[in-house]
Structures are given as structure tokens and as C-alpha cells.
Amino acid sequence: MTEAPKVGFVSLGCPKALVDSERILTQLRMDGYEISPDYAGADVVVVNTCGFIDSAKAESLDAIGEALEANGRVIVTGCMGVDEAEIRALHPRVLAVTGPQQYEAVVGEVHRHAPPPAVHDPYIDLVPPQGIKLTPRHYAYLKISEGCNHHCTFCIIPSMRGKLVSRPAGDVLGEAERLVAAGVKELLVISQDTSAYGVDLKYKLDFWDGRPIRTRMKELCAALGSLGAWVRLHYVYPYPHVDEIIPMMADGLILPYLDVPFQHGSPRVLQRMKRPAAAENTLERISRWREICPDLTIRSTFIVGFPGETDEDFDVLLDFLQQAQLDRVGCFTYSPVNGARANDLDGAVPEEIKEERWHRFMQVQAQISRARLRGKVGTTQQVLVDEIGDEAAIARSKADAPEIDGVVLIRDGEHLAPGSLVEVIVEDSDDYDLTARLAG
Numbered sequence: 175m176t177e178a179p180k181v182g183f184v185s186l187g188c189p190k191a192l193v194d195s196e197r198i199l200t201q202l203r204m205d206g207y208e209i210s211p212d213y214a215g216a217d218v219v220v221v222n223t224c225g226f227i228d229s230a231k232a233e234s235l236d237a238i239g240e241a242l243e244a245n246g247r248v249i250v251t252g253c254m255g256v257d258e259a260e261i262r263a264l265h266p267r268v269l270a271v272t273g274p275q276q277y278e279a280v281v282g283e284v285h286r287h288a289p290p291p292a293v294h295d296p297y298i299d300l301v302p303p304q305g306i307k308l309t310p311r312h313y314a315y316l317k318i319s320e321g322c323n324h325h326c327t328f329c330i331i332p333s334m335r336g337k338l339v340s341r342p343a344g345d346v347l348g349e350a351e352r353l354v355a356a357g358v359k360e361l362l363v364i365s366q367d368t369s370a371y372g373v374d375l376k377y378k379l380d381f382w383d384g385r386p387i388r389t390r391m392k393e394l395c396a397a398l399g400s401l402g403a404w405v406r407l408h409y410v411y412p413y414p415h416v417d418e419i420i421p422m423m424a425d426g427l428i429l430p431y432l433d434v435p436f437q438h439g440s441p442r443v444l445q446r447m448k449r450p451a452a453a454e455n456t457l458e459r460i461s462r463w464r465e466i467c468p469d470l471t472i473r474s475t476f477i478v479g480f481p482g483e484t485d486e487d488f489d490v491l492l493d494f495l496q497q498a499q500l501d502r503v504g505c506f507t508y509s510p511v512n513g514a515r516a517n518d519l520d521g522a523v524p525e526e527i528k529e530e531r532w533h534r535f536m537q538v539q540a541q542i543s544r545a546r547l548r549g550k551v552g553t554t555q556q557v558l559v560d561e562i563g564d565e566a567a568i569a570r571s572k573a574d575a576p577e578i579d580g581v582v583l584i585r586d587g588e589h590l591a592p593g594s595l596v597e598v599i600v601e602d603s604d605d606y607d608l609t610a611r612l613a614g
């Protein structure tokens with residue numbers, strides 16, 4: 175693997191500027207950068223300035239000069255950034271100047287001058303490839319752990335990223351709180367295995383705002399739900415304790431959305447994949463979850479054509495799909511990953527059969543998704559506006575994660591601002607998306 179580029183960071187000024195700095199640093203970390211503790215080891219240095227009073231300005235200009243001298247590659251942001259001419263008059267060599275709260279702009283400049291790790295690796299990265307582009311400021315990925323204790327035969331993450339290492343709950347919640355304070359409306363909880371959160375720390379008692387909190391999925395979800403933002407859970411395996419989370423979804427504390435990578439419906443294939451929670455009776459669990467939380471959206475991913483998958487296994491999978499009635503589904507044909515143990519399994523499925531199964535799978539699921547979306551026509555939904563297009567606002571409902579699910583087009587929403595939460599009435603649907611108009 176190529177080494178991650180390093181960013182040096184100097185943060186000056188008030189608590190608001192600090193929140194901005196943390197928002198920028200969070201984004202840079204998500205984009206694969208490392209934060210350098212010193213100027214010398216950094217590929218580029220960001221100086222978040224303060225321009226409140228003259229002495230603060232002088233301090234900011236000094237800090238820029240110091241970073242230029244020690245490193246030479248400096249990007250300026252923050253309050254003083256509104257006066258680019260003043261900065262350039264003294265320090266003409268700065269690479270770029272951006273203003274306060276311009277997270278996207280400053281991170282964009284870092285990308286330009288020290289490009290992020292070039293390739294998105296679909297086998298190891300948590301964020302979808304499009305996630306490499308900057309997330310708009312109203313949603314943010316919140317990584318709660320790194321690595322994984324499982325040994326799925328098609329996966330190389332444990333050998334690349336190591337065993338599960340959870341971040342203590344106080345740490346995660348501190349970051350979440352700062353993100354919400356900086357304007358984030360939706361927190362996307364990610365990890366390789368969200369249900370295993372805290373196992374490595376033996377659910378250690380941590381502290382958040384002086385209060386004790388266990389480093390465990392249930393407690394973390396409850397605390398995140400208290401922050402007033404949408405909280406969406408990704409990469410959840412259906413262990414029994416996930417049942418405890420569903421009532422929080424029914425109560426509106428966290429979004430009624432579960433991203434569960436089932437990967438297959440045939441127990442025989444799941445065993446060959448060595449999937450976690452493969453022995454659980456998944457269909458029964460799903461129907462119990464829906465009894466508790468009827469609005470629950472379940473998204474999942476599947477692999478067809480895994481070595482040894484027979485026609486019968488595939489029929490079991492299609493039957494699973496029909497019964498599970500999942501809302502959002504992605505499907506991949508199996509392809510060997512360098513270093514994965516599945517490469518040694520016998521029973522490779524010929525490419526044309528993989529393709530044929532993929533098409534049949536997608537047809538079945540498209541019908542299911544279409545029917546489930548049609549059921550939403552006429553309902554009122556709360557949606558989060560992502561951007562304003564030529565003829566409509568592009569938003570997402572609680573059932574849609576950014577980048578991977580569908581969207582809600584608001585026909586009369588051109589005047590809305592990205593990041594706003596509004597109520598809409600759904601008027602139409604297709605296989606993936608909804609069309610709506612503003613309610614009231």
C-alpha cells in the first residue's frame with residue numbers, strides 16, 4: 175500500500191474555529207490522510223487563522239510565516255481568510271486561501287496540493303468510491319472502530335487492517351457532538367462490524383461530558399440519538415443484541431434503517447463464506463424487527479457465483495429475497511481478491527453462469543424494491559435536502575443513505591437550501607427513487 179499523505183495543522187482562535195478545525199480534520203481522516211504532529215513531516219500544512227482583533231491577526235500571520243519557513247507548502251483558512259490580499263501581501267508563497275467555515279474549499283485545496291490515496295479499494299474501504307469526493311457539510315461519516323475479528327473467506331480486511339479496534343465511546347461521542355455543532359444533520363455510523371463495537375474493549379466504561387457510558391452498541395446508539403441529528407447505522411451483523419436497537423428506531427431516536435450485509439441466503443454458501451451470524455434464523459429476525467418497527471428499511475449486499483454455489487443454493491437465495499422483502503439491495507458477482515482464502519475453494523462458477531444469476535437476482539429484487547417504493551406513494555415523509563438540481567431539489571428520506579440508495583426529487587423545491595429538513599408528500603415512484611412535492 176502507498177503511504178498516506180500527511181497534513182500538518184495549526185488551529186488558532188475561538189471555540190468555533192476549533193469546531194471548524196475538527197470538522198476539517200475529520201474529513202481529511204475520512205479521505206485517508208494522516209495528521210502530522212510536526213511541520214517537517216507534513217506534505218502540506220493547513221493554518222486555521224483567527225482575525226478577530228489585531229493581535230489575533232498578527233499571531234495568525236506569524237503562524238503562517240513559521241509554517242512557510244518550516245515546510246513551505248501552506249494552505250490558509252479561517253476568519254482571516256476573508257482578507258486574502260492582506261495575507262498575500264506578507265506571504266505571497268501560500269498555496270491557497272479560504273475563508274471561515276469553508277470546509278469543502280479547504281479540503282479541496284488539500285486534495286489539490288497533496289492528493290489523497292489515489293485508488294479507492296472496494297475490498298477494504300468503508301466509504302463508497304463517491305465518498306472520496308467531499309461529503310456535503312450536512313452529513314458526515316462517523317467511524318466507530320477499525321479492523322475486524324471475523325475471517326470471511328472472500329475478504330482481506332482482517333489481514334490488511336488487523337483485528338477489531340473500537341474507539342472508546344466518549345471519543346466517538348465527542349466527535350459526533352462537534353460534528354453536530356458544526357452543522358451536520360446526519361451521522362453515518364461506519365465500521366467493519368458495527369454490532370461488534372466495544373467487544374475488544376470488553377465494553378469498557380468510558381466518560382462523555384462527565385457522565386459514565388459503556389463502549390457498547392446499544393449505549394452508543396442511545397447517546398448518538400440524543401444529539402438531535404439523524405443517526406444511520408451501517409455494516410450491522412444480525413447478532414441477537416441488535417434486537418435491542420430496533421425499539422430505539424421505532425421510538426424515532428435513531429433512523430429506522432439497517433444496513434446488514436447478508437451476502438447470501440443459503441446456509442451452505444454462508445458457511446463456506448464463514449460469515450458472522452450465519453447460523454441465526456435471519457428471516458425470523460427480520461419479521462420480528464418489522465413487527466417492532468414497521469417503518470424499518472433494510473439495505474443489504476449479496477454475492478452471487480461464490481465458489482461452490484449450486485443451482486439449488488441460488489434458488490434458496492432467490493427464495494430468501496422473496497421472503498425477506500428487503501428495501502435496498504446491491505449485488506456483485508464473485509471475483510477472487512488477491513490473498514483471500516476463498517481463492518483456494520473448489521467449485522468455481524463459470525463467468526456466464528455468474529452473469530446469468532446476477533441478472534435473475536436483479537430482476538427479482540427490482541420487482542420487490544419497486545413494489546415497496548410504490549407503497550410509499552401518498553405518504554408524508556421527512557427528507558433531508560442534499561442539493562438543488564435544475565428542476566427539483568434532490569433529497570433523501572430516512573430510508574436512503576447517501577451515495578448508495580435512492581433519492582427523493584422535490585418538484586417544487588428549487589428554493590430550498592441544502593441541509594434543510596422538510597416534509598414532503600410522495601407523488602410517484604420508480605425502481606429506486608421517489609418524486610414528491612412539499613407538504614402543507
Ligand code: SF4
Nearest residue numbers: 322324326329331366
Ligand atoms: S465481517 Fe467478514 S467481510 Fe466484513 S470485514 Fe470482517 S472478514 Fe471482512
